[in-house]
Amino acid sequence: xxxxxxxxxxxxxxxxxxxxxxxxxxxxxxxxxxxxxxxxxxxxxxxxxxxxxxxxxxxxxxxxxxxxxxxxxxxxxxxxxxxxxxxxxxxxxxxxxxxxxxxxxxxxxxxxxxxxxxxxxxxxxxxxxxxxxxxxxxxxxxxxxxxxxxxxxxxxxxxxxxxxxxxxxxxxxxxxxxxxxxxxxxxxxxxxxxxxxxxxxxxxxxxxxxxxxxxxxxxxxxxxxxxxxxxxxxxxxxxxx
Amino acid sequence: xxxxxxxxxxxxxxxxxxxxxxxxxxxxxxxxxxxxxxxxxxxxxxxxxxxxxxxxxxxxxxxxxxxxxxxxxxxxxxxxxxxxxxxxxxxxxxxxxxxxxxxxxxxxxxxxxxxxxxxxxxxxxxxxxxxxxxxxxxxxxxxxxxxxxxxxxxxxxxxxxxxxxxxxxxxxxxxxxxxxxxxxxxxxxxxxxxxxxxxxxxxxxxxxxxxxxxxxxxxxxxxxxxxxxxx
Amino acid sequence: xxxxxxxxxxxxxxxxxxxxxxxxxxxxxxxxxxxxxxxxxxxxxxxxxxxxxxxxxxxxxxxxxxxxxxxxxxxxxxxxxxxxxxxxxxxxxxxxxxxxxxxxxxxxxxxxxxxxxxxxxxxxxxxxxxxxxxxxxxxxxxxxxxxxxxxxxxxxxxxxxxxxxxxxxxxxxxxxxxxxxxxxxxxxxxxxxxxxxxxxxxxxxxxxxxxxxxxxxxxxxxxxxxxxxxxxxxxxxxxxxxxxxxxxxxxxxxxxx
Numbered sequence: 001x002x003x004x005x006x007x008x009x010x011x012x013x014x015x016x017x018x019x020x021x022x023x024x025x026x027x028x029x030x031x032x033x034x035x036x037x038x039x040x041x042x043x044x045x046x047x048x049x050x051x052x053x054x055x056x057x058x059x060x061x062x063x064x065x066x067x068x069x070x071x072x073x074x075x076x077x078x079x080x081x082x083x084x085x086x087x088x089x090x091x092x093x094x095x096x097x098x099x100x101x102x103x104x105x106x107x108x109x110x111x112x113x114x115x116x117x118x119x120x121x122x123x124x125x126x127x128x129x130x131x132x133x134x135x136x137x138x139x140x141x142x143x144x145x146x147x148x149x150x151x152x153x154x155x156x157x158x159x160x161x162x163x164x165x166x167x168x169x170x171x172x173x174x175x176x177x178x179x180x181x182x183x184x185x186x187x188x189x190x191x192x193x194x195x196x197x198x199x200x201x202x203x204x205x206x207x208x209x210x211x212x213x214x215x216x217x218x219x220x221x222x223x224x225x226x227x228x229x230x231x232x233x234x235x236x237x238x239x240x241x
Numbered sequence: 242x243x244x245x246x247x248x249x250x251x252x253x254x255x256x257x258x259x260x261x262x263x264x265x266x267x268x269x270x271x272x273x274x275x276x277x278x279x280x281x282x283x284x285x286x287x288x289x290x291x292x293x294x295x296x297x298x299x300x301x302x303x304x305x306x307x308x309x310x311x312x313x314x315x316x317x318x319x320x321x322x323x324x325x326x327x328x329x330x331x332x333x334x335x336x337x338x339x340x341x342x343x344x345x346x347x348x349x350x351x352x353x354x355x356x357x358x359x360x361x362x363x364x365x366x367x368x369x370x371x372x373x374x375x376x377x378x379x380x381x382x383x384x385x386x387x388x389x390x391x392x393x394x395x396x397x398x399x400x401x402x403x404x405x406x407x408x409x410x411x412x413x414x415x416x417x418x419x420x421x422x423x424x425x426x427x428x429x430x431x432x433x434x435x436x437x438x439x440x441x442x443x444x445x446x447x448x449x450x451x452x453x454x455x456x457x458x459x460x461x462x463x464x465x466x467x468x469x470x471x472x
Numbered sequence: 473x474x475x476x477x478x479x480x481x482x483x484x485x486x487x488x489x490x491x492x493x494x495x496x497x498x499x500x501x502x503x504x505x506x507x508x509x510x511x512x513x514x515x516x517x518x519x520x521x522x523x524x525x526x527x528x529x530x531x532x533x534x535x536x537x538x539x540x541x542x543x544x545x546x547x548x549x550x551x552x553x554x555x556x557x558x559x560x561x562x563x564x565x566x567x568x569x570x571x572x573x574x575x576x577x578x579x580x581x582x583x584x585x586x587x588x589x590x591x592x593x594x595x596x597x598x599x600x601x602x603x604x605x606x607x608x609x610x611x612x613x614x615x616x617x618x619x620x621x622x623x624x625x626x627x628x629x630x631x632x633x634x635x636x637x638x639x640x641x642x643x644x645x646x647x648x649x650x651x652x653x654x655x656x657x658x659x660x661x662x663x664x665x666x667x668x669x670x671x672x673x674x675x676x677x678x679x680x681x682x683x684x685x686x687x688x689x690x691x692x693x694x695x696x697x698x699x700x701x702x703x704x705x706x707x708x709x710x711x712x713x714x715x716x717x718x719x720x721x722x723x724x725x726x727x728x729x
Binding site: 069072073074075076077078080081084085173177178179180181183184191194195198202203204205208209211212215216218219220 | 299300302303304305306307308309311312315316317318319320406409410411412413414417424437438441442444445448449452453
């Protein structure tokens with residue numbers, strides 16, 4: 001038993017030859033990709049929502065195709081398509097301008113692909129939230145002569161946010177877990193790092209358990225933070241049962 | 242675009258598609274069988290069971306499905322050599338295959354996510370209906386099977402359908418543990434033909450069609466149900 | 473408002489600039505799945521192995537700066553074509569099928585393919601010898617093609633794994649009855665602790681499937697780079713660098729004839 005624990009401690013050590021340091025580096029990459037992708041998704045989500053609600057027929061069609069395709073096709077396949085198509089597209093454009101191909105660093109590529117995928121879900125969350133805003137408030141703002149962006153900033157966004165929060169919290173948790181799919185493409189985040197560590201040490205069970213625990217920690221901490229944020233935005237409103 | 246490879250690989254694709262459907266529907270079936278008690282016990286109690294169910298749901302929803310798959314297949318698999326006697330048992334033919342592990346992982350996933358949905362659903366069924374049933378003299382089991390469960394499922398059908406579609410979309414991950422479903426087949430097509438986009442686009446199209454069919458079927462079922470409000 | 477716009481534009485431009493780098497050096501592509509002793513990730517996050525050292529040596533011989541890019545093995549050729557890196561240095565066999573889409577340098581090592589099974593089993597390296605058994609291979613490899621071509625008629629099933637070590641692990645666990653792979657990498661596995669269960673049952677050859685050896689994969693249009701690499705390979709063979717590196721890993725010359 002003593003030796004068993006010593007073996008585990010040795011394999012998980014933070015400095016080589018222990019793999020603990022590597023795993024934590026993978027976790028850091030995961031978090032970086034998750035934050036970046038989530039921020040991108042929020043931007044795409046708001047833009048997509050505005051396009052779907054206020055845009056013309058062409059905008060709405062394009063956005064409809066975007067959200068339906070991404071919500072109907074498995075994320076892994078979308079990630080692969082975006083990864084290859086995105087690179088080819090970028091190189092194509094650059095070649096047209098006579099530039100040499102540039103290499104998008106892996107972190108940014110991961111952020112882009114996951115952000116684009118989550119952006120579709122985010123659009124739907126915001127769209128659902130905006131429809132629940134009492135029309136009277138918007139009309140009142142209009143009758144005051146507020147221009148669109150002022151209306152958006154002062155009335156729509158503050159009312160919409162608490163209603164969108166449950167969906168947005170869910171989306172954050174999904175984003176952090178989706179980063180694991182990047183392992184199949186070969187990005188060095190936590191899942192791939194765990195795979196490499198497990199393969200090198202043959203302690204598959206140990207490392208996958210550790211990875212699960214690390215992801216769980218991220219989820220639990222996120223839950224606490226998200227609850228705080230939700231409470232802040234719901235202050236003054238009637239408490240749900 | 243080069244689609245000339247389709248006739249040659251069509252039989253393999255159909256086999257893979259069948260595996261995808263099996264994995265999806267079996268895991269939804271078994272997962273829901275687990276989800277209903279998991280959701281119910283959190284509303285009725287006893288306290289220890291409710292806490293256990295909550296821990297289960299938190300665990301499953303807090304870790305990526307890919308890690309769960311790898312943990313079950315490779316993690317448990319790496320423990321086999323230390324238990325040599327396992328090869329003699331009746332379990333061995335099941336443990337050798339990858340499909341049971343994929344099915345287990347997906348079933349647990351459905352149970353975890355749907356269990357949480359069912360908890361909310363059971364809580365939201367109007368107390369009035371349950372009390373009315375009790376005052377008719379119905380035993381608790383009858384109340385459960387005639388009123389509580391059906392009303393709960395009815396109220397969250399759209400959310401459950403969403404979860405089922407997520408399960409269908411998660412099946413490609415099984416290819417990483419050697420289950421040769423339709424995405425796995427497309428991978429072997431990519432490796433043999435060196436085409437990058439066409440196989441992926443075909444599989445994306447197949448999933449698109451499957452999801453649209455699933456949504457249409459569930460919409461039909463929803464329309465068949467009585468529409469009276471819960472409260 | 474105007475100042476904000478300026479700041480935003482500068483931030484975006486700066487971000488893009490920081491994120492992309494114009495390509496000035498040669499980038500080697502390696503598979504992210506570990507493949508000891510040729511290429512695997514050490515606990516400190518750096519890539520180590522015979523192939524890594526050879527790749528660095530080739531760079532030195534070409535007087536170029538090199539960096540390593542890791543991609544998943546089954547997407548490594550598309551990644552090369554998308555210009556994510558310039559050459560594949562990942563133990564890739566030179567085969568006619570692959571030569572339809574990419575070109576190769578001259579070979580830099582050769583490795584026969586072997587069938588491996590538990591010591592107690594009576595499997596042989598032939599279609600009859602594996603009849604009714606479950607055979608494991610790594611996806612997108614020449615071994616997978618060989619199994620498809622020669623064994624698919626007689627075996628119970630062929631199981632495709634994402635990485636070689638997962639395939640090895642399942643052989644040890646008993647989920648597969650046999651596996652096909654590179655004899656060099658497999659010898660290291662058999663010499664290790666977990667490989668004690670099993671042994672090499674025999675060699676398999678098929679020139680059409682396996683080709684003349686392992687080469688550096690390149691885009692078809694990069695003929696200049698290919699010539700440079702070929703010269704570099706000859707150079708490190710001639711001046712003893714190849715031998716010096718190989719000594720640490722293998723006790724015979726893996727170049728082949």
